[in-house]
Amino acid sequence: MAPAVRAEAGSLTARGERTRSRLLAAGEEVFGQRGYHEASIADITQGAGVAQGTFYLYFDSKRDLMRAVVDERGHQLRATLAHATAAVVGRIGKEQAGFAAYFAWTARHRDLCRIVRQSEYVDADLYRDWYRQLADAYAAALRTAIDGGEIAEVDDVETLAYALMGIGDFVGMRWLIFDDRRTVPPRAVSTINKLVDRALSAESLPVRRGR
Amino acid sequence: MAPAVRAEAGSLTARGERTRSRLLAAGEEVFGQRGYHEASIADITQGAGVAQGTFYLYFDSKRDLMRAVVDERGHQLRATLAHATAAVVGRIGKEQAGFAAYFAWTARHRDLCRIVRQSEYVDADLYRDWYRQLADAYAAALRTAIDGGEIAEVDDVETLAYALMGIGDFVGMRWLIFDDRRTVPPRAVSTINKLVDRALSAESLPVRRGR
DNA sequence: TGCTAACATGAATCCTGAATCAGTTTCCCG
DNA sequence: CGGGAAACTGATTCAGGATTCATGTTAGCA
Numbered sequence: 001m002a003p004a005v006r007a008e009a010g011s012l013t014a015r016g017e018r019t020r021s022r023l024l025a026a027g028e029e030v031f032g033q034r035g036y037h038e039a040s041i042a043d044i045t046q047g048a049g050v051a052q053g054t055f056y057l058y059f060d061s062k063r064d065l066m067r068a069v070v071d072e073r074g075h076q077l078r079a080t081l082a083h084a085t086a087a088v089v090g091r092i093g094k095e096q097a098g099f100a101a102y103f104a105w106t107a108r109h110r111d112l113c114r115i116v117r118q119s120e121y122v123d124a125d126l127y128r129d130w131y132r133q134l135a136d137a138y139a140a141a142l143r144t145a146i147d148g149g150e151i152a153e154v155d156d157v158e159t160l161a162y163a164l165m166g167i168g169d170f171v172g173m174r175w176l177i178f179d180d181r182r183t184v185p186p187r188a189v190s191t192i193n194k195l196v197d198r199a200l201s202a203e204s205l206p207v208r209r210g211r
Numbered sequence: 212m213a214p215a216v217r218a219e220a221g222s223l224t225a226r227g228e229r230t231r232s233r234l235l236a237a238g239e240e241v242f243g244q245r246g247y248h249e250a251s252i253a254d255i256t257q258g259a260g261v262a263q264g265t266f267y268l269y270f271d272s273k274r275d276l277m278r279a280v281v282d283e284r285g286h287q288l289r290a291t292l293a294h295a296t297a298a299v300v301g302r303i304g305k306e307q308a309g310f311a312a313y314f315a316w317t318a319r320h321r322d323l324c325r326i327v328r329q330s331e332y333v334d335a336d337l338y339r340d341w342y343r344q345l346a347d348a349y350a351a352a353l354r355t356a357i358d359g360g361e362i363a364e365v366d367d368v369e370t371l372a373y374a375l376m377g378i379g380d381f382v383g384m385r386w387l388i389f390d391d392r393r394t395v396p397p398r399a400v401s402t403i404n405k406l407v408d409r410a411l412s413a414e415s416l417p418v419r420r421g422r
Numbered sequence: 423t424g425c426t427a428a429c430a431t432g433a434a435t436c437c438t439g440a441a442t443c444a445g446t447t448t449c450c451c452g
Numbered sequence: 453c454g455g456g457a458a459a460c461t462g463a464t465t466c467a468g469g470a471t472t473c474a475t476g477t478t479a480g481c482a
Contacts, residue, residue, distance in 0.1 A: 449458075
């Protein structure tokens, strides 16, 4: 295995830093466009405007670039979500803000969502960790909200976190990926906002009246 | 493009039929295990116990096999879900039965879920159609339930269908794929059952319009 | 039994593309 | 300046694997 001499961002000059981030961006684009396996190093280096050999100064392998892309963007996404919800008061409001931020991010990084799905077979841990890290942060926030009486108690917060992530992921996929829209239509947003509101609300429902 | 002479199941003798379905099963296994791109025709034919050349008597290409696998299993899944929910009365009960059936099916066809995710870059339509066909059937059922007053009205049934599918997909992924369990733990099941119950229930909550 | 179409074989072909490396250029510090 | 380290180059190497094909085998029907 190669020593990954210039792999860490810290030890790079400004010039090297620029080249590295160019490769990262080209990787995101090409992986997203053609798919991991169809993407050739030649495509990527061409996209970055460097020679093929240069690639291996910054990454050990194609797989290594994949990891770097997903890692990098994963941090960005989590930071974005944390920031978007931090400003809002009340869990239900935070949920809505979170979904909105997630959709906005997905629209901007359409490719990433598809790349993550691909990563399952490129590096299983990468795929798993993408969701786990999101879920862990989400579950912690939900736990706090439950303890504060803001939302209803559940049997398992982690499952709740995955369920809510699933809603966002699938609804985003439907409109932003399948329909290639730039935003999720308002009707869809209001549908899930109401859904989530009802699902999480702390008030216990009256027993359902006969139909 | 090859003429796919013996591609359709109809024109096959019993012997040919058996070989075809062996290849299909081997494909599901090998695609699931190694991933589409890592899976070689040699792996697949070996798994099916036939020679490499035989493969091309039944499928035009590796991609063609992928399509056949996803198609075949897709029909099975939809039939399974339809059957599981048909017996149950009441939409909320149907939901719970549907989730249970989906989890059971996922546990039995772990590989398929991962294969579908891969198919996004092998054949985009295949991927899309997998979810679309599930969603269409789901949305139709939900529409009926809404019109019957069984569940709350929503702004967009299709979005509701995707949201519910997302819940099933992610929760199934968490326990059956990530944790490699044979069943989703009861606490997780009860969590989403309650969640879905609250989310769909026809009673509208006291309006909590924040302003 | 013999004949034919369906079925099966697996070695050979041929292409693709990841990774390498011997050498060149750029940059900066003394 | 001048020298060395950091960047960069791109033709070449090399292995893997999808697909083909010339040939052999089976099974059912007349």
